[in-house]
Amino acid sequence: MDAPGKRTLAVWKFASCDGCQLSVLDLEDELLSLADHLEIAYFIEASSATVEGPYDVSLVEGSITTLHDAERIRAVRESSGTLITIGACATAGGIQALRNFADVEEFSRVVYASPDYISTLTTSTPISAHVNVDFELNGCPINKRQLLEVISAHLNHRRPRVRAHSVCVECKRRGTVCVMVAQGTACLGPVTHAGCGAICPAYDRGCYGCYGPKETPNTASLDAWSGLEDQDLVRKYRTFNAGAEAFKRASEAHERN
Amino acid sequence: MSETSRTRTIRTDYLARVEGEGAMFVKLDGREVSEVKLRLYEPPRFFEAFLRGRSFAEVPDITARICGICPVAYQISSARAMEDACGVRIDDGPIRDLRRLLYCGEWIESHSLHVYMLHAPDFLGYSSAIEMARDHREIVEQGLQMKKAGNALMTVIGGREVHPINVRVGGFYRVPAPAELRVLVDALERARETAVATVRWTSMLEFPDVEIEPEHVALVDPDGYPIDRGRIVSDHGLDIEPAEFDEHIVEEHVEHSTALHARLRRRGSYLTGPLARYSLASAAMRALARETAREAGLSAPCRNPFQSIVVRAVELVQATDEALALIDAYEQPDAAAVEVEPRRAVGHGATEAPRGMLYHRYEIDEDGTILDARIVPPTSQNQRAIEEDLRAVVQSSLDLSDEELTLRCEQAIRNHDPCISCSTHFLDLTVDRG
Numbered sequence: 219m220d221a222p223g224k225r226t227l228a229v230w231k232f233a234s235c236d237g238c239q240l241s242v243l244d245l246e247d248e249l250l251s252l253a254d255h256l257e258i259a260y261f262i263e264a265s266s267a268t269v270e271g272p273y274d275v276s277l278v279e280g281s282i283t284t285l286h287d288a289e290r291i292r293a294v295r296e297s298s299g300t301l302i303t304i305g306a307c308a309t310a311g312g313i314q315a316l317r318n319f320a321d322v323e324e325f326s327r328v329v330y331a332s333p334d335y336i337s338t339l340t341t342s343t344p345i346s347a348h349v350n351v352d353f354e355l356n357g358c359p360i361n362k363r364q365l366l367e368v369i370s371a372h373l374n375h376r377r378p379r380v381r382a383h384s385v386c387v388e389c390k391r392r393g394t395v396c397v398m399v400a401q402g403t404a405c406l407g408p409v410t411h412a413g414c415g416a417i418c419p420a421y422d423r424g425c426y427g428c429y430g431p432k433e434t435p436n437t438a439s440l441d442a443w444s445g446l447e448d449q450d451l452v453r454k455y456r457t458f459n460a461g462a463e464a465f466k467r468a469s470e471a472h473e474r475n
Numbered sequence: 476m477s478e479t480s481r482t483r484t485i486r487t488d489y490l491a492r493v494e495g496e497g498a499m500f501v502k503l504d505g506r507e508v509s510e511v512k513l514r515l516y517e518p519p520r521f522f523e524a525f526l527r528g529r530s531f532a533e534v535p536d537i538t539a540r541i542c543g544i545c546p547v548a549y550q551i552s553s554a555r556a557m558e559d560a561c562g563v564r565i566d567d568g569p570i571r572d573l574r575r576l577l578y579c580g581e582w583i584e585s586h587s588l589h590v591y592m593l594h595a596p597d598f599l600g601y602s603s604a605i606e607m608a609r610d611h612r613e614i615v616e617q618g619l620q621m622k623k624a625g626n627a628l629m630t631v632i633g634g635r636e637v638h639p640i641n642v643r644v645g646g647f648y649r650v651p652a653p654a655e656l657r658v659l660v661d662a663l664e665r666a667r668e669t670a671v672a673t674v675r676w677t678s679m680l681e682f683p684d685v686e687i688e689p690e691h692v693a694l695v696d697p698d699g700y701p702i703d704r705g706r707i708v709s710d711h712g713l714d715i716e717p718a719e720f721d722e723h724i725v726e727e728h729v730e731h732s733t734a735l736h737a738r739l740r741r742r743g744s745y746l747t748g749p750l751a752r753y754s755l756a757s758a759a760m761r762a763l764a765r766e767t768a769r770e771a772g773l774s775a776p777c778r779n780p781f782q783s784i785v786v787r788a789v790e791l792v793q794a795t796d797e798a799l800a801l802i803d804a805y806e807q808p809d810a811a812a813v814e815v816e817p818r819r820a821v822g823h824g825a826t827e828a829p830r831g832m833l834y835h836r837y838e839i840d841e842d843g844t845i846l847d848a849r850i851v852p853p854t855s856q857n858q859r860a861i862e863e864d865l866r867a868v869v870q871s872s873l874d875l876s877d878e879e880l881t882l883r884c885e886q887a888i889r890n891h892d893p894c895i896s897c898s899t900h901f902l903d904l905t906v907d908r909g
Contacts, residue, residue: 233518236494236894237543237637243592244636246623250616253605264592265603266491266885283518313540316525325524338519359543359637417634421641422811423648426536428638453529458540 225274225373228260230294232280232287233314233342237359238305239263239279244362252366255373271297275372277365281307281342283314288339288348295349300372303345304365306358310430311461313358315342318461319469344461353378356411358428358458364413381412382433385425388416397424404444406454409435409464426457431464441468448472481505485869485881490888492593492603494544495895499884501865506873511866513858513888517895526848531557531817531839535642538835538850542894543637544588547581547629548828549835549850550642551703556835557644559718560822561815566704569808570646572801576656577632577639578702578826579798583625583666584636585829586787586794589892590673591618594784597886598680614676617669621791624659624666628798631655646812656802663799670791671767677788678771682781683883687867689744689860691751691776694827700759700793701752701827708755709745710776717825720834726851737856744859747831748891749786750777761800764793780864780890787892817843828853830892854893861891 229239243249243264252258259269276298282288295301303309311318317325322340345351355368364380371378381387385407389396397403397419405424407416411432418425431437441451455469483503490497496517502510522541529537534553539546551574558565565571591614592604601607608615626636631651633639641647692713694705707723708714715723726735739745754776757765768775768789777786819841825834831853838847868887872880 231496233520235540235543235546237540237546240494240543240588240637243588244622244626246619246626249619250605250608250612253608258603258605261603262489262491263494264492265605266596267602267606283520287518313522313525313537314520317521320525322521325521326519328524328527329519329521358540359635414635418640418648421634421647421649423640423643426640453533457533457537 224255224257226257226259226269227369228271228273228276228298229258229263230260230276230278230280231263232278232291232308232345233283234280234305234307234312236263236279238307238357239277241304241360241362241365242277245366248366252369256369273298275300275302275369278303278308278345279305281311281314281344282348283339283342285339291345291348300352301345301349302353302355302368302372303351304355305360306356306428306430306458308345309354309356309462310459311342311344313458313460315461316456317342319456342461355380356429357413361413361415383412384408384432384435385410385412385414385416385419385429388412388414389419392416392420394419397422398443404446404454406440408440409437427454427465428458430459430462435464437464437468438471441472448475483877485877485884487881487885490885492596492889493893493895494542497893497895499865499888501869501884503869503873508866508869511862511869513862513865515858515895523848523850526845529845531560531837531843531845532644534837534845535644536640539638541850541852544585544894545581545828545830546638547578547633547642548826548833550639551578552824552826552833552835553837554642554644554824555704555826556822556824556837557839558815558822559824560820560837560839561817562820563645563813563815565646565813569650569806570813571703572805573632573647573650575703576798576801576805577629577642579794579801580625580628580632582702582794582829583791583798584622584629585625586791587618587622587625589829590677590784590787590791591615591622593892594889595677597882597889598784617672620662621666621669621673624662624795627659627662631659643812645815646810648811650807650811652807653805656805660799660802663795663802667763667792667795667799670788670795671763673788673791674767674771674773674785677785678773680784682779683868683872684779685781685868685871686778687780687864688778689746689863690739690742691754692745692747692832692856693751693755694825694832695756696759700761700797701756703826705825705827707825707832709739710754711742713739717823717834720823720825720836720851724851724856726855735855736858737851738859744863745856746860746891747853747856748783749790750780750783751831752827753777753786753789760789760793761796763796764789767792780887783890783892817841830854830894831857852894854895857891857893861888861893864890
């Protein structure tokens, strides 16, 4: 309807831990006023009432790991005006993309006594591998402040202010002393997308890359600096964003060495 | 009479207000429940498989990603299992207290979410807390502020509320200064007042008259209400160390679910979670929680699963009160972690996630490489008990219309706060009356 009604929001889940959609409910101070401005039309985890689409904006959590989900995401795309992926699963395949480097039948036998009951694809892929995505919000988990910015930008017809620079910039702004330079702690900060607020170095540990690759990351240079063995570097890049192109290439390069 | 021969089907394909994807199916032949299935169709993610070959030090970060609602439960269980394998015990002192404090934060966040946003709307006839807020804005706002206090605790100690970054095998990367914790006191005191008020109003809700007697299983810790450790104890005489889990509990794979079903050998289904903890350990609660429960008329054991909302509220009093006591007594340790050297061994860890007992077992090599991993989440342990609950609830509610019965069944499932993301290692409710 073109009447000045509230715009509608839908929240969808694919293979995931629910943590990113929980971030919506974690907006304790803003949730009720958000609901004053937007009609939360489809959000199964929070409401048993659903409104039929189409929806003005869809937030999609999770990766595609089954044939059924590969079909479902196409239906979600068709019923959505703007489609925004939230989190590392939806944006890069998530931790379950570790199967992309392994034998899924073997995986299934390890976990399930009757693997025949399990139907799954051999890969975990991001939403963008299946449908057109309007905006991708990184993070495992996403930062709820960034989520609010993305929703608010959408409501106000502007581009979200979400920077693609590295975690290093956030450390400098926060005034954290570099853990790599000062303590020799291995840190993926130089190649990792900003957004978390550089939490790990502020807690005396190296960044572990949960926001995925920054724009134009130079992984080869960082890796030469790190002093880590190839097998450790493979593990470093193969966590929550193992399927993100730059991290995938880096881990495969170290695996070949 | 046609009523006695009619087949009725009650089904819900997408269960709402639970964490993860599940459905239910109930079939009635006349007045007999012939089939009950809680179907968990969350796609499998294969954690136990890809943990093989990873380093023992990576488990708190990796297993946190099993569940965005209770990551701390996964972090502490896995860290304790690795410490057990390596012969390290962190059973007292400031590091253990900080772990317990972090875990209190998760209980406060998760229980506030369940009581106010997932469960209360069932009793008051709303589809969601957001709809409920149109008539009861103040109540919902109070619940959200209590949830926020739990999240604030997790953020200070853990770095962030979802998937905290500060938990490691052996302790923490950095421990907070006492002043960092003291800023949380005001919000936690308000949360404690809200928790006490929550016990009062939830105890006055109308509960269907149902009594169910599953075997209750919970950790029991001589030092207090069970959260981060304990022996595995039941009200039918089970009393074992976490290391003996496999000798007494088996997991089975059934066709209708991507979650494995656990059962006690030779006995069958059992229930973990708030009702079980309250049955087995209410005497170990703090005085304020016991007093609030007594005033609300909540006896132990509590056998009506619909009253689990009151038990969760009492546990909110426990968790907020204990968090305040831990902050008051906190002294910053010199080291944030103890050194843990890997060795070839098997280790076990069991803790109480907000929705029930969580068990981890790892076999590691001498350099700390994981050879085998086994994770048994609360919902896969509870799945059979929930199905049995559902059967009893349907059998006692046969005169309800299909629509009312479907709602009652969904509510019976939400009573147990199932976490399907975790257990897929959950349930599709279809009521099939033909």
